[in-house]
Amino acid sequence: MKCPVCGKESQGDHCFDHASAKERLEAAYPLWVRAYGRIEWKDYLDNVKRNVQTGRWVREIAEFLQGG
Numbered sequence: 677m678k679c680p681v682c683g684k685e686s687q688g689d690h691c692f693d694h695a696s697a698k699e700r701l702e703a704a705y706p707l708w709v710r711a712y713g714r715i716e717w718k719d720y721l722d723n724v725k726r727n728v729q730t731g732r733w734v735r736e737i738a739e740f741l742q743g744g
């Protein structure tokens with residue numbers, strides 16, 4: 677299989693880097709909900725993408741998840 681984000685060969689749905697970025701992204705969502713009150717998943721992804729602190733892998737997977 678190939679990672680749909682970067683095209684790298686992978687064992688699962690995503691390559692290692694994007695799989696762990698996705699995990700981090702999903703793990704941080706409940707923390708945002710707690711901190712900001714209600715925030716939709718897509719708005720959360722938007723915020724993550726705009727955040728200058730967001731790393732490359734997370735930004736790419738956030739973009740991918742928004743598109744899909």
Ligand SMILES: [Zn+2]
Nearest residue numbers: 679682691694
């Ligand atoms: Zn990838």
